[in-house]
Amino acid sequence: MTTFNEQWMARMAQGDSQAFASVYEATKSSVYGFALSIVQNRADAEDVMHDAYIKLYQSAGQYTAQGKPMAYLLTIVKRLAYNKLRSGRHLADIEDDQRERAAARADHTTGMEQQVENQALLDMALKVLDEEERQIVVLHALTGMKHREIAELLELGISTVLSKYRRSLAKMKNELELKGVSL
């Protein structure tokens, strides 16, 4: 995945859709992963992802070059994701939704079965983490952001980020080993 070039922001502000495509390709997994780490279900994560990119395109003209376009985008994602959470989806609905989607996917070819299994594995690994741990570990793995930048985005102290990061890795390692996953 290439890095988010700040110049794309200025071009997007001029309505350059190629620049938008470049931004999308460079950031899609970070955006999706981060959204997922907050909302914890795939349907909502997709909604947030869609809305975030539209919002980014809309507001590109208001971004001032500070060398942190990724943080700008992820802040949009964060706000939308938390709004989604607050819109009151019940846990039962979320789980139903996940089961439906898993079932829908399982209807397809065996290649999909593997995908379902992987998703289930990911879900389990993330489930053992708390709210902040999930976000920290996903941001670190996907975006290449430094802990300092993660702390800034999540509005946490740097010590908190570091200790939660280490704890997340330990928990995930534990969980994966329990499930017999060897990396």
Add this chain to the structure above:
Amino acid sequence: MNDKKINEWLKAQIEAETPDMLDTLMSELPKTEQVKASDSVQTAPIPMKRKKRGIPFAAAAVAAAACLVLGLIGGGIWGGSRRPEQSAAGGSTPVGALAASVTFDVNPSVKMKIDDNNRVISCESINDEGKEILKEMDLSGSDVVVASYAVVGGMLTNGYLTDATNSVLVSVTAEDKAKGEEVEKYLAQELNTYLEKSAIGAAIIGQYIDEDDTVEAFAEANGISEGKAWIIKQLAASNPRLTEDSLVKLSTQELMVLWTNRRTEKNSQAASGSAQPKKNQSSMYGTVSTKKYISSDEALKKALTYVGVKKHQARDIEVDFECEKGVIIYEVDFDYNGREYGIDVDAVSGKIIGGAPGKASTLKQKPGVEVDDDDDDDDWDDRYERDDDDDDDDRYERDDDDDDDDDDWDDDDD
């Protein structure tokens, strides 16, 4: 199974299931309205609403009063072609309808309303220090320039404006934006000339503000001037780590320090304390004093000493001014031996925040110090198992009985 592998696994899993919605998005772009950056002073999205005043005024004589008051020095201060026609200075002529208002912040905070002849309609204090300055001053009917000398002079005399607290924030709002901006520029200049005579080395920051309900509401709710509210909103928008609520507690001087050191274009003078004035949007004279704070070099030295690294051994050094939970700090970041270090240093005391003093091994983790190395093997990982999340935020509890610096915080009351 080491950290690197887990990170790679996580990344691969998420990448594999990331939906591809580019086509959908691309098809929606043409219908998506883009918000253009507004012309006025701002660094990030702030909702702008024009409030109709509904008071008509003579087009020719509008000169939107700018900043606050100056002293009673008598008329004829305005030189050159920009001075509009106006009646004799002095309080004898009746004042007209509201044309603009100006707020002025040092520690005292004062707001002045002006008519289209640049005469003061009314003058009110926004905080207690402002009341003290305005005591026994009757400025209504005076020329705005004259009146502002009185107020600034009062601040000097009463010791609010000093070499350490040297920033004067001057903010103009007017129905006619073009005139308002012109007046802001001119008055900041006048103030600068006036204050050059004093020995304090004042810094004048002038700004024109669009009328905005959100800013006004925020100002009122927090008992601060609109000028300050505007700066706070922009600072919060420019830096995700700064929240409006924490910024409200800061003094004008502290806000100006953050303002002139805020993130801007990478190649601008972020650390110099004198921001480049934007064309037609704001004025800047002098340098905002950082006398209260240790220098960034000192902060770097403290951080390096704390970790036990020599300057020539460190790479990618970055030192930034930040505000963490109402405390102004330096963030010192550098790489050493392939690891990232991040240390917070209190900008007033030079203390390492949260860390215990004394020599630290470069490999030990301390609170406030970030060490990141994905190649750690398992045994090493266990060193970082800590159950003390509760301790993390305590470092920002300013409970230090023996800390003289607390007094500084109390002084700057707005």
